[in-house]
Amino acid sequence: MFAQASIQSMLTDKGDVLMVPKSAVLWTGKKAVVYIKEDHGETYAFHYREITLGENTGTQYVVADGLMEGESVVTNGAFKIDAAAQLKGSPSMMNPSGGEQSLGGHAGMDMGGDGDKKEGKAVKKDSPEKQSSTEVDAKFKTQFSAVVTSYLALKDAFVDTNVKDAVTKSKAVKAQMAKVDMGLLKGDAHLMWMDMMKPINSNLDKIISLSDVEAQRLAFADLSDGVYNTVKMFNITGLNIYYQFCPMANNGKGANWLSLDADIKNPYYGEAMLTCGETKETLK
Numbered sequence: 001m002f003a004q005a006s007i008q009s010m011l012t013d014k015g016d017v018l019m020v021p022k023s024a025v026l027w028t029g030k031k032a033v034v035y036i037k038e039d040h041g042e043t044y045a046f047h048y049r050e051i052t053l054g055e056n057t058g059t060q061y062v063v064a065d066g067l068m069e070g071e072s073v074v075t076n077g078a079f080k081i082d083a084a085a086q087l088k089g090s091p092s093m094m095n096p097s098g099g100e101q102s103l104g105g106h107a108g109m110d111m112g113g114d115g116d117k118k119e120g121k122a123v124k125k126d127s128p129e130k131q132s133s134t135e136v137d138a139k140f141k142t143q144f145s146a147v148v149t150s151y152l153a154l155k156d157a158f159v160d161t162n163v164k165d166a167v168t169k170s171k172a173v174k175a176q177m178a179k180v181d182m183g184l185l186k187g188d189a190h191l192m193w194m195d196m197m198k199p200i201n202s203n204l205d206k207i208i209s210l211s212d213v214e215a216q217r218l219a220f221a222d223l224s225d226g227v228y229n230t231v232k233m234f235n236i237t238g239l240n241i242y243y244q245f246c247p248m249a250n251n252g253k254g255a256n257w258l259s260l261d262a263d264i265k266n267p268y269y270g271e272a273m274l275t276c277g278e279t280k281e282t283l284k
Contacts (some may be wrong), residue, residue: 037072048091137184158267221255245276
């Protein structure tokens with residue numbers, strides 16, 4: 001049986017507090033980072049900001065310092081904005097002291113407006129995915145596509161709720177990860193891959209070391225985020241796969257996965273709730 005419940009978190013401090021969704025927060029070491037949206041008439045920009053967090057309430061954090069009530073923060077896609085900023089040398093998690101951004105948008109992204117303008121207005125450019133694709137060696141994309149293929153086999157092991165097979169398939173994904181040549185990436189792209197490969201390998205190691213399928217599935221949720229973020233950031237195309245989501249997985253926080261099948265085959269519940277979920281995006 002499945003049930004939905006609400007858990008009330010009691011804060012130690014009384015009175016009104018400012019809170020921010022967990023999905024808005026990026027972590028770099030001990031630093032917490034958010035991106036603030038600022039409107040400028042027909043255009044808008046996203047700005048990097050370090051904040052100090054207080055207590056964890058489950059789905060949100062108390063903000064101790066760095067934000068004011070009424071400010072808009074990015075809650076979905078902050079990773080992509082930060083990665084685009086890294087490629088452009090703008091303020092980001094890896095480069096907090098980067099150069100100033102124009103009012104026309106963050107990291108060269110077209111945020112609206114009427115095309116080419118002088119500084120302070122929108123400057124229409126390619127999307128960050130298209131910009132980054134010109135800086136990524138085609139061999140790297142081919143190598144990571146092989147990682148994705150191995151990942152998809154691992155996903156099927158979780159659909160079948162097969163612990164032993166999940167371990168075997170995770171080792172196969174690690175073998176493909178070892179074949180990815182980071183020397184093919186230059187500059188910021190190289191540094192970004194170094195950051196992205198660590199959680200991918202770490203979560204594969206967790207799956208391999210665990211014998212409880214539910215614990216493995218928690219690591220698989222984080223692994224899936226890492227694989228998806230890499231595909232998007234380096235504009236790896238030709239996959240023809242689906243990015244899918246189950247709102248009940250990951251202890252009720254929701255979790256994503258990649259699949260070759262348009263029909264939902266949930267890797268977080270298997271036969272117990274095979275069709276729970278929806279397709280969020282198609283990756284061509």
